[in-house]
Amino acid sequence: MKRQINIMGFLLSIGLFCISQPGFSQDKKLDRQERKEARKAEIAANFDTLNAMLESRNFVLKANNLESKYGDVVQVSSNTNFILVHSSSGILQTAFNSMNGNNGLGGVTAEGEVGSWELFKNQKNMTFTVKFSLVTNIGIYDVLMTVNSDKKAHAEVSGLTPGRLIYNGYLASVSDSGIFKGRNSL
Numbered sequence: 001m002k003r004q005i006n007i008m009g010f011l012l013s014i015g016l017f018c019i020s021q022p023g024f025s026q027d028k029k030l031d032r033q034e035r036k037e038a039r040k041a042e043i044a045a046n047f048d049t050l051n052a053m054l055e056s057r058n059f060v061l062k063a064n065n066l067e068s069k070y071g072d073v074v075q076v077s078s079n080t081n082f083i084l085v086h087s088s089s090g091i092l093q094t095a096f097n098s099m100n101g102n103n104g105l106g107g108v109t110a111e112g113e114v115g116s117w118e119l120f121k122n123q124k125n126m127t128f129t130v131k132f133s134l135v136t137n138i139g140i141y142d143v144l145m146t147v148n149s150d151k152k153a154h155a156e157v158s159g160l161t162p163g164r165l166i167y168n169g170y171l172a173s174v175s176d177s178g179i180f181k182g183r184n185s186l
Contacts, residue, residue: 043150046149046151050147050149051128054128054130057086057087058173059174060084060085060171061153061155062078062079062169062170062172063076063083063168064076066081066094067168068165068166069164069165076096079178080093080095080105080107080180080182083167084179088113089113090111090114092109092141092143092157093182094108094165095107095182108138110136110184112134113134114132115140117130117131118131118132127146130144131143131144131145139160140160142159143155152169152171153168153170153171154166154168
């Protein structure tokens, strides 16, 4: 008798568990839908924020890694490797901890004026493409930057000499960037 009650209790609990499963899957679908809608809202808000930063020319691309024209990738500090645009002025800076450089950080700092400026928005893909030149005391640089709505950015920098340097990182406002600028290179 006791064994029969235990078996019936076991079967009853399995039955209740099976009945409650469709309710859990419904909640899971709603949660997934809610997360998807929240993600879309976040992307739209980021797109608007990025649009304001890019149109006002007040942003910093903080690089997590730098890539050479040969495809060599080096992980770097985002606080000392950046592209800054602030109104009509700009800074390109590289800093490698293991090397000596003109800027005191193991790299180069080029500060100058922003020349030509083109901003392209892709509403469908929620991306931006920015093309500008930076006229500095050590050369003229062309920058082609692609920015996604998740604030990830990719910039190709080329100068008058052959070659290019690619900054991969994310975009931040100048006030929230926390960057450290080295000495200007000759």
